[in-house]
Amino acid sequence: MDSIRFLxxxxxxxxxxxxxxxxxxxxxxxxxxxFQGPPxxxxxxxxxxxxxxxxxxxxxxxxxxxxxxxxxxxLSKMGFTGKIYMTAATRALxxxxxxxxxxxxxxxxxxEPLYTERDVRYLFDLAEIVEYGSSFTIGDYFLELFDxxxxxxxxxVKIENVALGNKSGVVVFSGDLGNSPEELLHATETIPxxxxxxxxxxxxxxxxxxxxxxxxxxxxxxxxxxxxxxxLIPAFSIERSQELLHKIxxxxxxxxxxxxxxxxxxxxxAIKTTEVYKQFKELYxxxxxxxxxxxxxxxxxxxxxxxxxxxxxxxxxxxxxKVIIAGSGMMSGGRIMYHALEYLPYRTTRLFIVGYQxxxxxxxxxxxxxxxxxxxxxxxxxxxxxTHASGMSAHADQSKLLSWFNxxxxxxxxxxxxxxxxxxxxxxxxxxxxxxxxxxxxxHMNETISLI
Numbered sequence: 001m002d003s004i005r006f007l008x009x010x011x012x013x014x015x016x017x018x019x020x021x022x023x024x025x026x027x028x029x030x031x032x033x034x035f036q037g038p039p040x041x042x043x044x045x046x047x048x049x050x051x052x053x054x055x056x057x058x059x060x061x062x063x064x065x066x067x068x069x070x071x072x073x074x075l076s077k078m079g080f081t082g083k084i085y086m087t088a089a090t091r092a093l094x095x096x097x098x099x100x101x102x103x104x105x106x107x108x109x110x111x112e113p114l115y116t117e118r119d120v121r122y123l124f125d126l127a128e129i130v131e132y133g134s135s136f137t138i139g140d141y142f143l144e145l146f147d148x149x150x151x152x153x154x155x156x157v158k159i160e161n162v163a164l165g166n167k168s169g170v171v172v173f174s175g176d177l178g179n180s181p182e183e184l185l186h187a188t189e190t191i192p193x194x195x196x197x198x199x200x201x202x203x204x205x206x207x208x209x210x211x212x213x214x215x216x217x218x219x220x221x222x223x224x225x226x227x228x229x230x231x232l233i234p235a236f237s238i239e240r241s242q243e244l245l246h247k248i249x250x251x252x253x254x255x256x257x258x259x260x261x262x263x264x265x266x267x268x269x270a271i272k273t274t275e276v277y278k279q280f281k282e283l284y285x286x287x288x289x290x291x292x293x294x295x296x297x298x299x300x301x302x303x304x305x306x307x308x309x310x311x312x313x314x315x316x317x318x319x320x321x322k323v324i325i326a327g328s329g330m331m332s333g334g335r336i337m338y339h340a341l342e343y344l345p346y347r348t349t350r351l352f353i354v355g356y357q358x359x360x361x362x363x364x365x366x367x368x369x370x371x372x373x374x375x376x377x378x379x380x381x382x383x384x385x386x387t388h389a390s391g392m393s394a395h396a397d398q399s400k401l402l403s404w405f406n407x408x409x410x411x412x413x414x415x416x417x418x419x420x421x422x423x424x425x426x427x428x429x430x431x432x433x434x435x436x437x438x439x440x441x442x443x444h445m446n447e448t449i450s451l452i
Contacts, residue, residue: 002161002169002451004198006443007050008033009418013202013358014067015044016418019051020141020159020171026057028138030157030173034070034101036332038360045071045114050446053080058128058138060145061086062175063154064093064238070101073115076122083128085136087145089153089283091127092276093238098123100237100269104333132189149178149188150394151239152276152283158191169451174199176418177396177404179208183243184277184288188396190407196451197411199404201419202356203397204427211391213354214247220352220387221248221257224321229348231322232384234336234363236329239394240355241270242277242298244325246288249300259301264315266306266326266335274298316342329355331363341375349384354392359420402430415441415449 002022008015008031015035021027029051035044053075061069061084072084072094086094098120105113130136132155135144142162145155157173172194180187224231235241245265251257265271281292291297306312312335315324327334340362343349357364365373371382396404405414414431416424421442428440441449 002171003448004171004415004451005050005448006417006445008035008044008445009067010443010445010447011421011424012037012041013356013418013420014041015071016062016068017071018173018198018417019055021055022140022161026055026139028141028159029056029059031062031068032059032071032075033068034066036067036330037358041360049074049078053078053082056080056082058082059084060143060157061090061094062148062157062173063151064090064097065151065176066097066101068176069094069097071114072123073098073102073119076119077115080126082126084123084126085128085130085138085143087132087153087155088129089276089280090155091129092279093151093153093273095124096269096272096276097238146189146191147186147283148175149180149182149185150176152185152280154178156189156191158194169196170194171196171451172198172408174404176200176202176394177401179393179396180400182285182394184239184246185283185285188400188404190404192407193409194411196413196415197405197408198415198417199401200395201401201416201424201427202395203393204401204416204419204423204430205425206397207399208391208393208397211389213389213391214250216387216389217244217247217352218251218256220350221251221261221323224323224350225258225261227348228320229346229350230324230343231350231352232336232339232343233323233325233352233354234329234331235267235270235325235327236355237267237269237327238273240329240392241265241267241325242274243392244354245274245298245300245303246291248323249297252300252302261321261323262302262304262318263300263323263325264304264306266312266315266324266339268307269327270325271305271307312338315339329363330357330361331366332358332361337362337375341378341380344382344384345380347383347385351384351386353386353388356393356395398427398430401427405431406434411438413439413441413451415443417443
């Protein structure tokens, strides 16, 4: 019997992890992500993992975001020695992601680290690089990766049980699907046929607004250029920071913002990630590929890369208008917290939110209208002007999720994960409007669903 067990992202948008296995045989682990959010969510990372290395033949990693790879070092601590399959770009990015996570944990005096840098480095030798479209075998399964268009190297996974012969079942894991057409990357690939689909549902209950996000960014910068104030942009280190740099590069070339306006990329992780993006030009969108023929699409006059903490502290001494791009994207930690503490009380400050804000994060609290917030144990008044560009999301919205799913023929079961319950419920209703007889499941944590 084939079955799937859900070790995360079952009612939440974090902690993605799924085990596909046959009875009494080792299975395939797809992702082992970290839970991110308020303490009750973060505590799930420390719960006993309902998994032992002997249960797993191999791991397939869909992409390098922490909520998909952040618990992988727990496997190395448990003695796992199997292969971890991923694209080359994911291999480069997950090294940055996991080393950063280990560094942050080691410097957190409040909690014992989940793992150390040594545990992380052990994983790197287990990586097995796979190209999009190339089949590979794990036990009785044939697998193939498709470009998910979410971040550099992200993949959807097709898994076929060949041991069943003519009764062979095809299971597809969407991974995180991109908001195609995406500015930096190739469009999301579709998969022609499957029996079972496990699909993310982050934005299953909404449609991204038809925004000109470049014009919105230009407007934010133009305002602080006139007022001499500061623009704070909390941004994810992978994809969002590079997208912002690319947009600002165009704005400066077109003289829509001033060359003299400084832009501080205050994120060592984003700086390292940008260098990785430059190594994988074959994954670029047509527009970005053309751009690279003339100059560096992630560099421009006034860009200041801030790697060291003492450099970050000196940003406030810079007189006049300035743009500060810093992590974390949900304002749940990182250097953006220090800038928020410094600048949010000023009415002239602009806060430009450009990504998904999870429940329980500071970003979500401010986005929902919170005007007195706690940052590093200090209560502050949020007097800054807050603007939200949801059109810059790297996740497919409801219409794009449905479009991707509806292109897959012969689906017998759809399983919705990686979404809050409201998003999953609305998406399920939309799917059943067109496919009323289709079985649609919304699994709970540690639930097992039979595929037969």
